Amino acid sequence: MALKVLLPVALRHLTGNRDEVELSGESVGEVIDGLVRRFPQLKPHLLNDEGQVRNFVNLYINDEDVRYLQEDRTPVKEGDVLSIVPSIAGGNLRAVEAASESLDLSQDEIQRYSRHLIMPEVGMEGQKKLKAASILLVGTGGLGAPLGLYLSAAGIGKLGLVDFDTVEFSNLQRQVIHGTKDVGRPKLDSAREKILDINPNVRVETYEAMLTSDNALDIIAGYDIVIDGTDNFPTRYLVNDACVLLNKPNVYGSIFRFEGQASVFDARQGPCYRCLYPEPPPPGLVPSCAEGGVLGILPGIIGLVQATEAVKLILGSGRSLVGRLILYDALQMKFRELKLRKNPKCPLCGEQPTIKALIDYQQFCGISPQAAAGADAPEESDEMTPKELKTMLDNGGTPVILDVREPHEYDICRLPGSVLIPLGQLGQRMGELNSDDEIVVHCKLGGRSAKAVEQMQKAGFSNVKNLTGGIDRWSQEVDSSVPRY
Amino acid sequence: MVVKLKREHPLAIQAHGEATYPNECCGLMLGRLVQGDKHILELLPAENARKEGEQHNRFLISPRTMFEAEQRAREKGMDVLGFYHSHPNAEARPSQFDLDHAWPFYSYLIVSVSLGRAGAMTCWRLTDDRSRFSPEEFEAG
Numbered sequence: 321m322a323l324k325v326l327l328p329v330a331l332r333h334l335t336g337n338r339d340e341v342e343l344s345g346e347s348v349g350e351v352i353d354g355l356v357r358r359f360p361q362l363k364p365h366l367l368n369d370e371g372q373v374r375n376f377v378n379l380y381i382n383d384e385d386v387r388y389l390q391e392d393r394t395p396v397k398e399g400d401v402l403s404i405v406p407s408i409a410g411g412n413l414r415a416v417e418a419a420s421e422s423l424d425l426s427q428d429e430i431q432r433y434s435r436h437l438i439m440p441e442v443g444m445e446g447q448k449k450l451k452a453a454s455i456l457l458v459g460t461g462g463l464g465a466p467l468g469l470y471l472s473a474a475g476i477g478k479l480g481l482v483d484f485d486t487v488e489f490s491n492l493q494r495q496v497i498h499g500t501k502d503v504g505r506p507k508l509d510s511a512r513e514k515i516l517d518i519n520p521n522v523r524v525e526t527y528e529a530m531l532t533s534d535n536a537l538d539i540i541a542g543y544d545i546v547i548d549g550t551d552n553f554p555t556r557y558l559v560n561d562a563c564v565l566l567n568k569p570n571v572y573g574s575i576f577r578f579e580g581q582a583s584v585f586d587a588r589q590g591p592c593y594r595c596l597y598p599e600p601p602p603p604g605l606v607p608s609c610a611e612g613g614v615l616g617i618l619p620g621i622i623g624l625v626q627a628t629e630a631v632k633l634i635l636g637s638g639r640s641l642v643g644r645l646i647l648y649d650a651l652q653m654k655f656r657e658l659k660l661r662k663n664p665k666c667p668l669c670g671e672q673p674t675i676k677a678l679i680d681y682q683q684f685c686g687i688s689p690q691a692a693a694g695a696d697a698p699e700e701s702d703e704m705t706p707k708e709l710k711t712m713l714d715n716g717g718t719p720v721i722l723d724v725r726e727p728h729e730y731d732i733c734r735l736p737g738s739v740l741i742p743l744g745q746l747g748q749r750m751g752e753l754n755s756d757d758e759i760v761v762h763c764k765l766g767g768r769s770a771k772a773v774e775q776m777q778k779a780g781f782s783n784v785k786n787l788t789g790g791i792d793r794w795s796q797e798v799d800s801s802v803p804r805y
Numbered sequence: 806m807v808v809k810l811k812r813e814h815p816l817a818i819q820a821h822g823e824a825t826y827p828n829e830c831c832g833l834m835l836g837r838l839v840q841g842d843k844h845i846l847e848l849l850p851a852e853n854a855r856k857e858g859e860q861h862n863r864f865l866i867s868p869r870t871m872f873e874a875e876q877r878a879r880e881k882g883m884d885v886l887g888f889y890h891s892h893p894n895a896e897a898r899p900s901q902f903d904l905d906h907a908w909p910f911y912s913y914l915i916v917s918v919s920l921g922r923a924g925a926m927t928c929w930r931l932t933d934d935r936s937r938f939s940p941e942e943f944e945a946g
C-alpha cells in the first residue's frame with residue numbers, strides 16, 4: 321500500500337528537507353521501519369533503544385491517533401496520510417515523580433544501589449527519582465556533614481552546598497565530612513572531595529557565600545528540597561521565608577549540647593518555622609554551639625533524621641515530619657513528638673500574609689552590625705581588642721581581667737591573673753568587684769562578655785571594657801599557646 | 806540561525822507565564838524559515854495538558870493541539886518552529902526532563918517566573934546527537 325508520510329519541520333534536516341515522503345507497507349509499524357531504513361538519521365529521534373516508537377512521538381493515521389487504534393499494528397490503506405506529530409513536553413522537572421519517565425541507571429549504578437533496588441519501596445523507580453532530585457544543603461558543618469555523606473551515597477542526583485568557612489580543628493569532633501588533613505581548607509573543597517569519593521555520580525554545586533536576602537531566592541530556586549544545617553537565627557528565618565515564597569520543602573534540624581529537634585516545614589501542607597517561632601529570641605539568649613557546646617555525635621543523629629525525611633519526600637513514601645516536631649534527648653535517649661499546627665495568623669504562610677518578600681534578617685533578629693559579637697551595641701569606647709589589651713599590659717597597665725565563662729571552660733584555658741565569675745552569677749557576685757577599677761571583661765567569643773559589660777554599666781561601673789573576639793581572638797592574635805576550643 | 810520574534814512577543818510570553826503562575830505555561834511559535842533564520846509570526850498559547858498538581862513543574866502540549874497547529878501552519882505556509890514554556894521559581898535553563906523530551910531543530914524558549922513576576926528569557930536548541938541543549942540567539946523587533 322502506498323501512502324504519504326508527513327514529517328514535522330523538526331525532522332526535515334534529516335530527510336533532505338523533504339516535508340513528505342511516499343512509502344509503502346501494510347501497517348503503521350512497517351511504514352515507520354521503511355522510513356528509518358531510508359533515513360537512518362531519523363532513528364534515534366523516533367525509536368528508543370528497543371526499537372519501540374518513543375513515547376513523545378505521536379503517529380496519526382489521517383486524523384486518528386494510532387494509540388487509540390491498534391498502535392503500530394494499525395493497518396494502512398492506499399492513499400492514507402501518516403503524520404508524525406511531536407509530543408512537546410518539558411518543564412522544570414525538579415519534582416521528581418516524573419523522573420522515572422526519562423532517566424536510566426547505568427550498570428555501575430545498578431550495582432551500587434542494589435540494596436535499594438531490591439526493596440519494592442524504592443526499586444528502579446525510586447532510585448531514578450533520587451537521581452533526578454536536587455537538594456541544597458545550607459552549611460557543611462555538624463548537620464551538613466552527615467547529610468552530605470549519606471545523601472550522596474544514597475544517589476541524590478545533585479547536591480548544592482552553601483558555606484564560606486574553612487575547616488578548623490574544633491570542627492573535627494562532629495563535622496565528619498572533613499578530616500584532619502583538611503584543616504585550613506575551605507569546607508566546600510573538602511566536602512566536595514569527600515562526596516565525589518563516595519559517589520562520583522553526584523553533581524556537586526558549591527556556593528562560597530553566606531546565604532543572604534540578595535542571593536537566597538536565586539540559589540534555592542534551583543533545588544527541590546532545602547535542608548537547613550545552620551546554627552543561627554537570621555539564616556534559619558531566611559531559609560524558611562525563601563522556601564515558603566518559592567513553595568519548597570525545608571527540612572529543619574537544630575542541635576544544642578545533648579538535645580536536638582527536627583521537622584519538615586512545607587507551607588503548602590503544614591506549618592512553617594514562623595508558625596512555630598513567630599519571633600526570634602533576643603540575641604544572645606540562646607547560646608550557639610560554639611558557646612554552649614554540642615555532643616559530637618548529636619548532629620549525626622539529627623542530620624540523618626533530616627536525610628531520611630528528604631529521601632522520603634523524594635520517594636513520596638511513608639509519613640513525613642510535616643506538622644510534627646521531633647525532640648531528641650541523648651542523655652535520656654528519648655524521642656518525643658509534638659504536633660505542630662499551621663498558624664492562620666502567620667505573617668508569612670497564614671491566611672493574610674504580610675511578608676511577601678525577603679527582609680533584613682540580621683535586623684529582624686536584633687543583630688546590628690556593631691553588635692554582631694554581643695547584645696545592645698556597646699559604644700566603641702567600651703571595647704578593646706586583644707592586641708590593645710596586650711599593649712596595655714606590656715606598658716604596665718593593671719586592669720582587672722574578668723572572665724565570665726563557665727568553670728569547665730576556665731579549666732581549658734584562661735588569661736593570666738583573670739577572675740572567674742560566670743555570667744549567670746554576675747548579678748549576685750557584682751559586690752566582689754570594685755566599680756572604680758578598670759575592668760576588662762572577656763568570654764570565649766565576646767558575646768557573653770558584651771552582656772556582662774552592659775549589666776555592669778547599669779550597676780554603676782564606669783571603666784569597664786569588653787574584649788572583642790574573646791579569648792579565642794586572644795589566642796589567634798596574641799598568644800597562640802592558649803588553646804582554642 | 807537567529808530566532809526573530811515580533812516586537813510584542815516577549816511581553817506576551819511573559820504575561821502568559823505570569824497568568825498561569827505558579828503553574829507552567831506553554832505555547833507554540835509559528836513562522837517561516839528565511840535564509841536560515843526563524844521568523845516567528847504567530848504565537849499560539851496552548852493549554853498545559855498535564856494533570857492538575859503536576860502543572861507547576863511540567864508542561865505537555867497535547868498531541869491533538871500539536872496536530873492541529875501543524876495543520877493550521879501548513880495551511881498558512883508556515884511551520885511550527887518552536888515552543889515556549891515557563892519555569893516557575895526556577896532558572897530559565899533547560900532541565901534534564903526538557904532534554905529527554907526535546908526534538909531537534911525546534912527552538913525552546915524558556916521564561917523564568919519568580920514569585921509571579923516574569924524575568925529572564927533564554928532560548929535553546931537540541932544538538933543533533935541529543936546530548937545537550939545549546940543556546941540559540943534570539944531577538945525581538
